[in-house]
Amino acid sequence: MLLDDLINPTQSDELLDEFAKREIRRAMLAAVAIPGYQVPFGSREMPVARGWGSGGLQITLAVVHDDDVVKVIDQGDDDGVNAVNLRRLVTTSTGADQTSVAAEASVIQSRHRIPEDGLDEESILVLQVPVPEPLRGVERDMRELARMHAEADYSRMWVSLYEDKVRNGVITQTTGYPCLVNERYVVATTPIPRWDIPRLHESPFLTLFGAGREKRIYAIPPRTKVEPLTFDDVPFEVEDADGASCAMCKSSDAFLVSLPNSDVWMCSDTDWCRRTREANA
Amino acid sequence: MGYVSARGGLDAIRAAERLVRRLRLTSESSWLEEDQILEKLRLLVDRVMGEAGLWAPRLAAKALRQSEGDATEAVHLLRAYRSTLPRFAYSEPADADDVSVERRIVPAFQRVPGSQLLGRSVDYTARFLERQSDDLAREEAEKLRSEASGTPDDERSEAHADGDTPQRSPQRLLEMLREMDLVVDRRRADDPEPFDITRTPARPPAARSALLSSMTRADTGALVNQWYRNILGPDGYLHEVTLGEVRHGAIDVEVRHPVTGLPVCVSSVRVTEVEAIEDLEGVDEDRTKFDVGYGLCFGHNERKAIAMANLDIACHRDAGRTQLEQSLLLTTDALDSAGFLEHLKLPHYVTFRSMIERKFAMRKARNRDAS
Numbered sequence: 001m002l003l004d005d006l007i008n009p010t011q012s013d014e015l016l017d018e019f020a021k022r023e024i025r026r027a028m029l030a031a032v033a034i035p036g037y038q039v040p041f042g043s044r045e046m047p048v049a050r051g052w053g054s055g056g057l058q059i060t061l062a063v064v065h066d067d068d069v070v071k072v073i074d075q076g077d078d079d080g081v082n083a084v085n086l087r088r089l090v091t092t093s094t095g096a097d098q099t100s101v102a103a104e105a106s107v108i109q110s111r112h113r114i115p116e117d118g119l120d121e122e123s124i125l126v127l128q129v130p131v132p133e134p135l136r137g138v139e140r141d142m143r144e145l146a147r148m149h150a151e152a153d154y155s156r157m158w159v160s161l162y163e164d165k166v167r168n169g170v171i172t173q174t175t176g177y178p179c180l181v182n183e184r185y186v187v188a189t190t191p192i193p194r195w196d197i198p199r200l201h202e203s204p205f206l207t208l209f210g211a212g213r214e215k216r217i218y219a220i221p222p223r224t225k226v227e228p229l230t231f232d233d234v235p236f237e238v239e240d241a242d243g244a245s246c247a248m249c250k251s252s253d254a255f256l257v258s259l260p261n262s263d264v265w266m267c268s269d270t271d272w273c274r275r276t277r278e279a280n281a
Numbered sequence: 282m283g284y285v286s287a288r289g290g291l292d293a294i295r296a297a298e299r300l301v302r303r304l305r306l307t308s309e310s311s312w313l314e315e316d317q318i319l320e321k322l323r324l325l326v327d328r329v330m331g332e333a334g335l336w337a338p339r340l341a342a343k344a345l346r347q348s349e350g351d352a353t354e355a356v357h358l359l360r361a362y363r364s365t366l367p368r369f370a371y372s373e374p375a376d377a378d379d380v381s382v383e384r385r386i387v388p389a390f391q392r393v394p395g396s397q398l399l400g401r402s403v404d405y406t407a408r409f410l411e412r413q414s415d416d417l418a419r420e421e422a423e424k425l426r427s428e429a430s431g432t433p434d435d436e437r438s439e440a441h442a443d444g445d446t447p448q449r450s451p452q453r454l455l456e457m458l459r460e461m462d463l464v465v466d467r468r469r470a471d472d473p474e475p476f477d478i479t480r481t482p483a484r485p486p487a488a489r490s491a492l493l494s495s496m497t498r499a500d501t502g503a504l505v506n507q508w509y510r511n512i513l514g515p516d517g518y519l520h521e522v523t524l525g526e527v528r529h530g531a532i533d534v535e536v537r538h539p540v541t542g543l544p545v546c547v548s549s550v551r552v553t554e555v556e557a558i559e560d561l562e563g564v565d566e567d568r569t570k571f572d573v574g575y576g577l578c579f580g581h582n583e584r585k586a587i588a589m590a591n592l593d594i595a596c597h598r599d600a601g602r603t604q605l606e607q608s609l610l611l612t613t614d615a616l617d618s619a620g621f622l623e624h625l626k627l628p629h630y631v632t633f634r635s636m637i638e639r640k641f642a643m644r645k646a647r648n649r650d651a652s
Binding site: 014015016017018019020023040041042043044045046047049050051052054074075076077079080081082083084085088099100101104111112113130140141142143146168169170172173174175176191192193194213214215216237239240241255256257258268 | 283289290291293294357360361363364365366367368479480481482484485486601604607611616617619620621622623624627628629630631632634635636638639642643646647649650
C-alpha cells in the first residue's frame with residue numbers, strides 16, 4: 001500500500017478500519033472467556049452518536065461477514081427509525097443480508113429486547129448497552145467499583161435490594177435487572193425488561209454486550225448460569241400485564257406495551273406479532 | 282431473506298436526510314467556500330480540530346459546513362471519519378520549547394526575558410458590535426486588503442509591548458522560577474510512553490498523560506465549567522492561580538520515515554500552551570514553593586488551555602482524595618456527553634412500560650399491607 005492511498009483513501013463504505021475490528025474481536029474473546037467481566041476496549045467513534053448503539057454497532061461490524069443475515073430491532077421493533085438506520089449501516093458496509101425473522105438471522109443487534117422466539121445455537125445476540133456498570137446505583141467511584149468486582153464484593157447491592165423490598169414492599173428495579181453470571185460477576189442486563197431475563201439463563205445463544213460510550217464489552221456465553229439477584233423467599237418477578245393480550249395477535253405470553261391510559265396492548269416484538277397473526281389467519 | 286417493513290421507517294429517515302440537505306444547500310446565498318470557513322471562522326475551525334483531536338483544517342472546514350456550524354456535530358463527523366482510517370505511525374516527541382510563538386503573555390511579571398508579545402487578541406478590543414451595513418463593511422474590508430502595508434508581521438511588531446524584535450522561542454518563566462528554587466521539581470527521570478486514550482479507555486487512577494490528553498480533546502465548554510465550579514459552584518480544588526505562560530504558536534510534527542528511519546516533518550500545527558502557577562497552602566505541602574499545571578491544545582483556544590492548566594494542577598494536588606480525576610477523564614468529552622444526552626430522544630417505551638408496571642406493583646403491595 002502506498003502512503004498516498006492511506007492519506008487519500010478511495011471512497012469506501014467501511015465504518016471501521018481492520019485494526020479496530022481485530023481489537024474488538026480480541027476484547028470479545030476475553031469477554032467470552034470471563035463471562036460477565038467488563039472488558040475495556042478502544043471504542044471508536046461511529047457514524048451514529050454515542051448512546052445510540054455505537055457499541056453494539058462496533059461489535060456487529062466486527063463479527064458480521066457478507067454471508068451473515070442480520071436483524072436489528074429497537075424496543076423489539078424492526079422498523080423503529082434507529083433500528084432501520086443501524087441496519088442500513090451494517091448491511092451497506094458489510095454486504096450482509098437482512099431479515100426481520102429472528103430464526104433466519106445469524107446476528108441480532110437489539111436495543112433492549114430479546115426477540116420472543118427463534119434464537120438458537122447459531123444465533124449471536126448483540127445488545128446495545130447504555131450503562132454497563134450494575135453497581136453505579138450504590139457506588140460512584142470507579143476505583144471502588146473496580147475493587148468490588150475484583151473481590152466479588154456485592155454486599156452493598158444486596159443491602160440496597162433488601163432496603164428496596166422493606167421500604168416499598170416489592171423490589172422496584174424495573175429493567176436492566178442485575179444478574180449474577182456464571183456465579184461470579186454481577187452484570188447490567190442492558191435495560192432489557194425483566195420479562196427477558198429468564199431467557200438469558202442457560203441460553204443456547206451467545207450474547208455480546210457493547211457499551212460504546214463507556215468503552216466496555218462483556219458477554220454471556222451459551223449455556224451459562226444467569227441468576228437475577230433476589231432473596232430465597234422473594235421470587236423474581238417479570239412484568240405483569242394482568243392477563244392482557246395483544247390487540248393485534250391476541251398473544252398473552254409475550255412482552256406487551258400499552259397505549260397511554262387505555263386497555264389496548266400490543267406486542268413489543270413486532271415481527272413475532274406479525275407471524276402470530278399470519279399463523280392465526 | 283424476509284424483511285418485512287411495517288411502517289416505512291426507512292422512508293422517514295430518507296425524508297429527514299433530504300430535508301437536512303435541502304435546507305443546507307438550497308438557500309439563496311452563494312456557495313460557502315472552504316477557504317471562507319478556514320479564513321473567516323478560524324477560531325471555530327481551531328476549536329473543532331481541538332475537540333476532534335485531529336489536525337486537519339480542510340476537513341474541519343468541510344465538517345463545519347456540513348454541520349451548519351454545529352461544532353459538536355462537526356467534531357463527530359471528523360472523529361467518525363478518523364475511525365475508518367488505519368493508524369500507521371506515531372509522531373516523534375515534540376519539544377514545546379520549539380513552538381514559534383505568535384503571541385505570548387506572562388501575567389506573573391511585568392517584564393520578562395523574551396518579552397510580552399500581545400499578538401492577535403480581542404482581550405483589549407472594545408466589544409462593540411459592528412453594525413454598519415454589509416455593503417459598507419465589505420467596502421472597508423476591500424480597502425484594508427488593498428492597502429498592502431498592513432502585513433501580519435507589521436501588526437505583530439505593533440502589538441509588541443517592549444518595542445524590541447520579538448523572540449519566537451522565548452525562555453520560559455518556569456525556568457526562572459526553578460533557578461529561584463520557587464517551584465516543586467516534579468520532573469521525572471524515566472520517560473514512560475504516553476497513554477493513548479484513543480486505544481485504551483482511561484479510568485482513574487490514570488497516568489498524567491491520560492489526564493492531559495483527555496483534557497486536550499475535551500469539550501471547551503465542559504472544561505470552562507469544571508473550572509468555574511471552583512469559583513461559584515460546589516468545588517474548591519483551586520486557590521490562588523497565576524498564569525506563568527500563555528502562548529500561541531506553530532510547531533512542526535515529525536514522523537519517522539518507514540524506509541529511511543529518519544524523522545520527516547509531516548505537518549506544522551498551531552497550539553495554545555499555558556502554564557498555571559499555584560500557591561501551595563496545604564498542610565502537607567511545601568509552603569515555601571509553588572507548583573505548576575500544564576495545558577496545551579490544538580489551535581488558538583486560550584479559554585480551553587487555561588482551564589486545562591488550572592485543572593491539571595488541581596488534580597495533582599487532589600491526589601485521588603476526591604473524584605475530580607474521574608470527572609475530568611470521563612465527563613468532559615463532547616461526543617460522550619452530547620450523544621448520551623441526545624439519546625433520550627430515542628423511543629424508551631419498553632423501559633417506561635416496565636417502570637409503570639412497578640408503580641402499580643408497589644401500590645398493590647401497599648394496599649395489601651394496609652388491609
